[in-house]
Amino acid sequence: MITILVINLLLLIIGFILLIAEKFLISYGECTITINKEKKLKVLGGDNLLTYLNTHKIFIPSACGGKATCGFCKVKVIEGGGNILPTEEVFITSAEKREGVRLACQVKVSRDLDIEIPEYLLGAEEFQARVERIQILTHDIKLIRMRIEEGKTINFKPGQYIQFKIPGTEEYRAYSIASPPYIRDKVELIVRLVPGGLCSTYIHKVLEEGDPVIFTGPFGDFYLREDSKKDIIAIGGGCGMAPIRSILYYLARKGMPRRFLYFFGARAVRDLFFTEELRELEKKFPQFKYIPALSDPLPQDHWEGEVGLITEVVDRYIQDARNAEAYLCGPPPMIDAAIRVLTRKGLREEEIYFDKF
Amino acid sequence: MGLHPLSIFIAAIFTHNIALTYLLGMCPLLAMSRQLQTGVGMGVAVTLVMLITALINWPLYHFVLVPTNSEIMSYLIFIIVIASAVQLLEMIMEKFFPPLHSSFGIFLPLITVNCAILAVSLFMMLREYTFLQTVFFALGSGLGWTVAIALISAIREKLVLIGDIPGGLRWAGITMVIAGIISLAFMGFSGMVSIQ
Numbered sequence A: 001m002i003t004i005l006v007i008n009l010l011l012l013i014i015g016f017i018l019l020i021a022e023k024f025l026i027s028y029g030e031c032t033i034t035i036n037k038e039k040k041l042k043v044l045g046g047d048n049l050l051t052y053l054n055t056h057k058i059f060i061p062s063a064c065g066g067k068a069t070c071g072f073c074k075v076k077v078i079e080g081g082g083n084i085l086p087t088e089e090v091f092i093t094s095a096e097k098r099e100g101v102r103l104a105c106q107v108k109v110s111r112d113l114d115i116e117i118p119e120y121l122l123g124a125e126e127f128q129a130r131v132e133r134i135q136i137l138t139h140d141i142k143l144i145r146m147r148i149e150e151g152k153t154i155n156f157k158p159g160q161y162i163q164f165k166i167p168g169t170e171e172y173r174a175y176s177i178a179s180p181p182y183i184r185d186k187v188e189l190i191v192r193l194v195p196g197g198l199c200s201t202y203i204h205k206v207l208e209e210g211d212p213v214i215f216t217g218p219f220g221d222f223y224l225r226e227d228s229k230k231d232i233i234a235i236g237g238g239c240g241m242a243p244i245r246s247i248l249y250y251l252a253r254k255g256m257p258r259r260f261l262y263f264f265g266a267r268a269v270r271d272l273f274f275t276e277e278l279r280e281l282e283k284k285f286p287q288f289k290y291i292p293a294l295s296d297p298l299p300q301d302h303w304e305g306e307v308g309l310i311t312e313v314v315d316r317y318i319q320d321a322r323n324a325e326a327y328l329c330g331p332p333p334m335i336d337a338a339i340r341v342l343t344r345k346g347l348r349e350e351e352i353y354f355d356k357f
Numbered sequence B: 001m002g003l004h005p006l007s008i009f010i011a012a013i014f015t016h017n018i019a020l021t022y023l024l025g026m027c028p029l030l031a032m033s034r035q036l037q038t039g040v041g042m043g044v045a046v047t048l049v050m051l052i053t054a055l056i057n058w059p060l061y062h063f064v065l066v067p068t069n070s071e072i073m074s075y076l077i078f079i080i081v082i083a084s085a086v087q088l089l090e091m092i093m094e095k096f097f098p099p100l101h102s103s104f105g106i107f108l109p110l111i112t113v114n115c116a117i118l119a120v121s122l123f124m125m126l127r128e129y130t131f132l133q134t135v136f137f138a139l140g141s142g143l144g145w146t147v148a149i150a151l152i153s154a155i156r157e158k159l160v161l162i163g164d165i166p167g168g169l170r171w172a173g174i175t176m177v178i179a180g181i182i183s184l185a186f187m188g189f190s191g192m193v194s195i196q
Helices: A002-025 A049-055 A094-099 A198-206 A238-253 A275-284 A310-317 A332-344 B005-013 B026-031 B036-065 B071-096 B098-104 B107-111 B115-126 B131-162 B172-187
Strands: A030-035 A039-044 A074-079 A101-103 A113-116 A125-136 A141-148 A161-165 A172-176 A186-192 A212-219 A231-237 A260-266 A288-294 A324-330 A352-356
Touching: A002 B036, A002 B071, A030 A049, A039 A049, A094 A101, A125 A186, A141 A198, A161 A186, A172 A186, A172 A198, A172 A238, A186 A198, A186 A238, A231 A238, A231 A310, A231 A332, A238 A260, A238 A275, A238 A324, A260 A310, A275 A288, A288 A310, A310 A332, A324 A332, A332 A352, B005 B131, B026 B131, B026 B172, B036 B071, B036 B107, B036 B115, B036 B131, B071 B098, B071 B107, B071 B115, B115 B131, B131 B172
Parallel strands: A030 A113, A231 A260, A231 A324, A260 A288, A324 A352
Antiparallel strands: A030 A039, A074 A101, A074 A113, A125 A141, A125 A212, A141 A186, A161 A172, A161 A212
C-alpha cells in the first residue's frame, strides 16, 4: 500500500519538475522565418520548421510525417539552423551539405531563420476533396477520381504529383496526377497495391466512393517541357502510366503537335490497362503510337505484340533519337536501364526527364 | 565494504570496466564508434549523465525507497529518473549553454536508453555503496566507458584506412571483434583491485 503511494508520489513530483522546467526553460520567444528573402513568417519558436511551414500553408513534400525517414522535406537553410544532425546525414549529399540543404522536419526553430524554398513548391496548396469514383484497372491497380470541394481548382503542369494524406496519420504519399490539367476541379490517381504499403493498402481496401480526402500539391520537376518541339519518347510501366497519361491527353487536346511514342512495359496481359483508350487516340492521331510490351506473357494471353523487357523493345524500335526528348516513369532500375539505351541512341542526358518510384 | 572511494574509481575504469568486462552499453558503443571525435563526445555525455543520475538515485533509494520498503520498485524509479534527468539536462543545456547543446546533438537523448547508466544505479544498490563511493564509482564507470569507446573508435578509424574487411564483417561485425579483443586485454587487469 505504502509502496504504491510512494511510487505515485515520486512520479508526480518528477512529472511536476519536468513541467515546471519546460515552462521556464523552453521559451524561445518570437522567431522570424524569412523565405527567399521576401516572405516573412512570425512564429513562436520551439517546434520544427516543417510544422511551421505547414501551418502557414506552405507545403513541402514529406511522406513520413516529420520522422526523418523519407528525406523529402529538403530546404536550404542559409542562417539560423545550427549544425546538420546525424539523423539527416543519410539523406543529404555532400554537395547539398555545402549549400546548406537540411531536412525541414529536423530543423528546430529557436531563433530567426533565413531559408530558401524553390519557387515551384510555393505554389502548392492543400485541397479538401471527395472520392467520386474508384475504378478497378487491373488485379492490383485502381484509378481514384477525387472531386475538389466547391469553389477551388487546381493548377498544375502535366506530369506533376500530389501528396495524398493518409487519414488518421500525419503521413503523406506521393502520387502522380493521371488526369490532364485542363480538368481543374478533379484529380485522378493511379494507385498500385504495394504489399505492406500503408497508403496503397488504405486506398485499395478501405477507401470508398464519397469519402473525404485531403491532398497537397502540385509538386515535382517532372512535367512536359512545352517550349520544345522535339519528338516525345515516353517509357513507363505499371502506375507509371499516370503522369504520361496526363501529358498525353494534354497534348491530344492541342491536336498532338509533336510525334509521341509511348512504350509501356508489363508482365502479362492482365497487367495492361487503358488499352482501348490509347488505341482510340492512336486512330485519331497517326503521330501517336502506343507500344505495349510484355516480359512474361502467359500461354492463355495469345499475345502477338512485343515481347521482352521494355528497354529491349525500345532498343529495337528506335534507331536515331537525336531529335527527341524522353519522359521516363517507373522503378529506378528500369529508368537507369532506359537512360543507358536512350543515350546510346543519341539522346542528350539533359533531355531525359524522369520520375523514379 | 569500507573500500576506499579512489580504489573503486580505479577499479571502475580498468579492472571492472563497465563496457569491456560487463559488456553494458554495447549498442551506442557499436553505433557511435565510427569516429574518435563523436565517440569521445558520446563518452563525455555518458559520464555526465551517469554522475547526475547516481547523485539523484542514491538519496532516493536510501531515504525514500528503503524506509518505505519499496525496493521492489527501484528498477522502475531508476529508469524514470534517468529519462527525466536526461530531459532536464537537455533543457538546461539548450537554454544556458547552446554551443555545448549543439555539440552534443543527438547523443544526449540517445543516452536515455543506454543500459550502462541504469547499471551504475543498480550496482550501487546491490553493492551497498556509501554516497562518496557511489560518486567515485559513477565517475569511474563513465570514464571507463569513455576509454572503451575511444579505443574502439580510434581502431576503427585506422581500419578504414587499411580497408579490406570481408563484407560480412563490416560495421557491427568487426566492431564486435575489436571489442572482444580489447575486452580480453582488460580481463588481464582483473584481480588487481577488488570492487566489492
